[in-house]
Amino acid sequence: MKPHVPIAIYLSLVALSLAKPELSQTVATVAFYMALGQAVNIFVGLTGYVNFGYAAFIAMGAYGLGVVIAYFPQLGTWTLPVGLLLGVALAGGLALAVGAVALRLRSAYFAIATIGINEALKDLIVGAGIWGGSSGLVLGYNMFQEYGRDFALFLSTTGSTVLILATGLMAVAATYLLQSREIGYALAAIRQDEDAAKVMGINPAKYKLIAFVLSSAFSALLGSAAFPLAATQVFPDTVFKVDYILDGLAVMFLGGAGTVTGAVIGGLLYVPIRLLLGQFLPAYQALVTPLLVLAVVLAAPRGIIGELRARVSPKIREWIP
């Protein structure tokens, strides 16, 4: 397996967003879906389990950084690393807690169990009025204070784009490393026949939990980049959106579930496809993503990269892991 292609694509996008700041917004949108698909792939693609709670992970990332910027201005520039870490810790802790209980369930039951997480957390924040409650966190003023005007502006434009790209790149590396090590064999076995895997000495709960926590951490970084950093605000209604899991699944299936390169290609295509389909079916915007997922799953269940891998010689296959 050679991970050069997906890494090269990510590095080109980093170069593009640094060289042409005016394109930063577009790159950020595309990269967000690429990275989201990659994060979703690490759990859903590698284990075959579906988690509907991704919005909660994204929200934990958004609130983690948002809360530190809003309530700890004395930390100055340190709010950035501390906030990112807090977001990852909140999402990872949530994944650990949910996973330790619910990952003992079989896939369909697990999926159902995760549906409630988004709503429960959102209701908690809004209902109990914590972290700004329903009026959210508005961070522009604090960011100017903590980072200085120029750096704050940089962070909310190119800076957040680069963080999204870096997250995607780390997720690519993680997918690649997982696949080429022991745990990759365990996850592939679990995905294909969990009972047989168990009889062969694999503890499914352990490996599923590792993938779940990793996947949650990358989702949290995306939440930090897209909301407090780029939008300079965190609102419960925008961070707790079920759409994210649909987008992530669409990108993953389009490119190829369980592959390293799939989400990269799927993400690059997803935004243009949505724009195009949206123009032809303007009244049915909300239907575009689910229909796309359905069409891909029916027509090419292995996705673009999966189908390619099945058709090319082993030598070329090495290059599109």
Added chain:
Amino acid sequence: MKLLKVENVVKKFGGLAALQGVSLEIDKGEFVAIVGPNGSGKTTLLNVINGVYKPDSGRVLFEGRDITKLPAYARAKMGISRAFQVPRPFPDMTVLDNVVVGALFNGGLDLQRAKEVAREALEYVGLGRKADELAGRLTFNELRLLELARALAGRPKLLLLDEVMAGLNPGEIDNMTKLIRRVVEEKDIAALSLVEHRMKAVVQLAHRVVVMHQGKVIAEGPPDVALNDPMVVEIYLGKPWR
């Protein structure tokens, strides 16, 4: 100390008692065949031994340790390997990778060593040429051989074989018999082999035969003795063995 000890195991499915107080012992290096008609509880017993099912009562001891409550993966790590009655390959993995899984997790090897051991195991069963093919593309006979290679790569102390001859043609049965004989003679492992019919090929390899019927052990001993037991003869439609 016995390698495996099954004590008075009872396993019920709803109203049906699939195992009604089964006891069994296996020594290190011993090859035991369990013979019994369809539905007599053979596979259920295997499932209780390797942890797929927990018994309703009774105990399972491995190397003197009570493993009745241990999950299947922990028992695999202690040295119990299994070939399934209906082959269960990981179809989207290569044949080699299937066996690597056995070597890694059942055998507790590191990845590099696991790959070596997996290759050896494939050569051993005669599947070396198929190493890089996807397991989903194998013929039924090859799947049976893959099951055996995967179990052997786990370097078991106890090998559980569930009707590994079922569905094979005479030539393939012959090949499998030779393989199992080699395993018994060359490798220092105990094996428990399930046989539906009194298939001579397998039964003759056994040091000891245990006959099951309706969830109970009804006879036990060297092949000739156990299979010519009057009750066993009656169950098999009055036909004496041989």
